[in-house]
Amino acid sequence: MRDRLSPPVARPATRRVTLSVDVILLTSHARRLTLLLTRSPDPRAKERWETPWDTVRVGETLESAAERIARSALGAPPAMIEQVGAVGGKRHPGDAEVSVAFLGLVAAGSLAPTGGDTAWFPVDELPPVPPRHRSLIESALQLLRSRIDQSPIAFRLLPPTFTLSQLQEIYELLLGRRLHKASFRRALHAAWLVEPTDEWRTEGRGRPAQLFRFAPRKRRGGRRGVRFGIAE
Amino acid sequence: MRDRLSPPVARPATRRVTLSVDVILLTSHARRLTLLLTRSPDPRAKERWETPWDTVRVGETLESAAERIARSALGAPPAMIEQVGAVGGKRHPGDAEVSVAFLGLVAAGSLAPTGGDTAWFPVDELPPVPPRHRSLIESALQLLRSRIDQSPIAFRLLPPTFTLSQLQEIYELLLGRRLHKASFRRALHAAWLVEPTDEWRTEGRGRPAQLFRFAPRKRRGGRRGVRFGIAE
DNA sequence: GACATTAGTAGCAATATGTGAATAATTCGC
DNA sequence: GCGAATTATTCACATATTGCTACTAATGTC
Numbered sequence: 001m002r003d004r005l006s007p008p009v010a011r012p013a014t015r016r017v018t019l020s021v022d023v024i025l026l027t028s029h030a031r032r033l034t035l036l037l038t039r040s041p042d043p044r045a046k047e048r049w050e051t052p053w054d055t056v057r058v059g060e061t062l063e064s065a066a067e068r069i070a071r072s073a074l075g076a077p078p079a080m081i082e083q084v085g086a087v088g089g090k091r092h093p094g095d096a097e098v099s100v101a102f103l104g105l106v107a108a109g110s111l112a113p114t115g116g117d118t119a120w121f122p123v124d125e126l127p128p129v130p131p132r133h134r135s136l137i138e139s140a141l142q143l144l145r146s147r148i149d150q151s152p153i154a155f156r157l158l159p160p161t162f163t164l165s166q167l168q169e170i171y172e173l174l175l176g177r178r179l180h181k182a183s184f185r186r187a188l189h190a191a192w193l194v195e196p197t198d199e200w201r202t203e204g205r206g207r208p209a210q211l212f213r214f215a216p217r218k219r220r221g222g223r224r225g226v227r228f229g230i231a232e
Numbered sequence: 233m234r235d236r237l238s239p240p241v242a243r244p245a246t247r248r249v250t251l252s253v254d255v256i257l258l259t260s261h262a263r264r265l266t267l268l269l270t271r272s273p274d275p276r277a278k279e280r281w282e283t284p285w286d287t288v289r290v291g292e293t294l295e296s297a298a299e300r301i302a303r304s305a306l307g308a309p310p311a312m313i314e315q316v317g318a319v320g321g322k323r324h325p326g327d328a329e330v331s332v333a334f335l336g337l338v339a340a341g342s343l344a345p346t347g348g349d350t351a352w353f354p355v356d357e358l359p360p361v362p363p364r365h366r367s368l369i370e371s372a373l374q375l376l377r378s379r380i381d382q383s384p385i386a387f388r389l390l391p392p393t394f395t396l397s398q399l400q401e402i403y404e405l406l407l408g409r410r411l412h413k414a415s416f417r418r419a420l421h422a423a424w425l426v427e428p429t430d431e432w433r434t435e436g437r438g439r440p441a442q443l444f445r446f447a448p449r450k451r452r453g454g455r456r457g458v459r460f461g462i463a464e
Numbered sequence: 465g466a467c468a469t470t471a472g473t474a475g476c477a478a479t480a481t482g483t484g485a486a487t488a489a490t491t492c493g494c
Numbered sequence: 495g496c497g498a499a500t501t502a503t504t505c506a507c508a509t510a511t512t513g514c515t516a517c518t519a520a521t522g523t524c
């Protein structure tokens with residue numbers, strides 16, 4: 001089988017392709033998911049905005065390149081970074097044949113002083129971006145939604161301490177639907193994911209809310225049955 | 233921000249890297265997950281087995297390259313193929329700087345007539361493989377387990393018609409634990425994923441089992457609450 | 465102080481899940 | 495042919511989880 005792919009001993013030189021690392025940086029702002037875009041440096045570019053990207057430098061891994069690109073665009077490292085995947089086909093602003101996309105999450109409130117070359121856009125009101133970036137953004141959002149219950153994604157979109165209403169708001173944002181307050185809190189406490197601090201926040205009107213922090217505890221091995229969540 | 237990455241108008245040529253596409257082919261056999269490996273064509277290779285891989289040819293996408301490699305190794309296309317992700321670092325048998333891994337699922341029973349250069353190994357009894365392949369196999373298995381309840385993975389590991397005991401066996405294999413028969417079936421029927429055929433299979437001794445086929449129906453919009461499954 | 469507003473809980477009905485055991489349809493040994 | 499062994503399928507019931515309405519609490523506004 002392999003023989004058909006390459007000669008038995010001396011293998012052909014692996015073909016070289018142009019490769020980029022592209023970073024999707026997301027945060028929550030004003031009850032909306034927002035994405036960081038940078039202005040295209042090329043005035044002839046078809047689209048004026050694109051996600052931060054660069055090539056991998058010598059000695060860098062894909063991850064360290066993604067971290068560098070994110071830090072450079074934000075002025076600070078994101079709270080979490082995760083690979084989305086690799087894609088080719090579709091036009092890339094630097095004409096990279098293959099792009100490896102990373103998703104970076106930024107805590108709400110730490111929106112960098114968006115300089116003239118970077119700006120945050122609500123994900124449902126994006127300006128035109130290059131086709132490959134459009135597709136990577138879609139993939140990143142899908143990843144975000146599919147991992148929300150397995151990974152501490154929601155907590156990375158919040159500052160270290162937060163109110164339970166803020167947390168619920170993030171979940172509603174990511175899931176795209178309203179959640180019931182009592183049920184949400186009951187499930188949250190049952191999961192031992194947060195612990196209360198002794199601080200309270202007054203948000204203008206209404207009763208002050210207690211602040212919590214993310215502090216997951218080992219959970220007693222609750223062996224649940226299978227959940228058939230297959231949509232297709 | 234972008235300015236620091238590249239000059240305003242004329243961008244630097246995107247750096248070229250050697251790239252491979254590596255395919256993890258899995259099936260279920262004798263109550264075990266098994267993986268297809270090909271014999272290394274290089275007698276000086278440190279490891280004698282590796283997962284099928286090749287470079288991307290001109291005009292191919294990553295996906296079509298993965299399909300070609302899988303078809304070439306199996307003699308037939310896999311039932312499903314999905315990207316695992318991209319990795320660098322760690323030694324690759326062809327010294328590719330970056331590898332994009334794909335997971336391919338093969339229906340049980342269609343084990344190709346494993347020629348002299350390819351063979352199936354139980355995933356928990358693999359011979360030594362190159363470090364990058366070892367790592368990709370781990371990632372693929374993790375992906376498999378994390379998607380089992382969202383994607384029809386289990387069904388792709390089975391022939392078009394199957395008994396519910398076979399299906400449960402696959403779930404137990406992937407989840408690594410026993411499931412209770414009655415609960416499993418109740419949840420399965422509630423999810424409207426299978427429909428009975430009018431065939432029965434006699435498996436030697438015991439009562440014959442009815443054969444079912446995968447036939448997911450649109451499910452009444454069961455808006456469930458949040459499940460906090462975060463381990464950390 | 466009455467009211468609007470947001471936070472946090474109680475309690476109960478409706479569902480879902482865990483489990484043991486009953487019932488069904490075969491083959492095997494004799 | 496008959497009973498034991500084996501595998502499939504379902505029932506029934508105890509427990510656990512979830513959905514929801516309504517209630518209490520603590521604040522700012524007027």
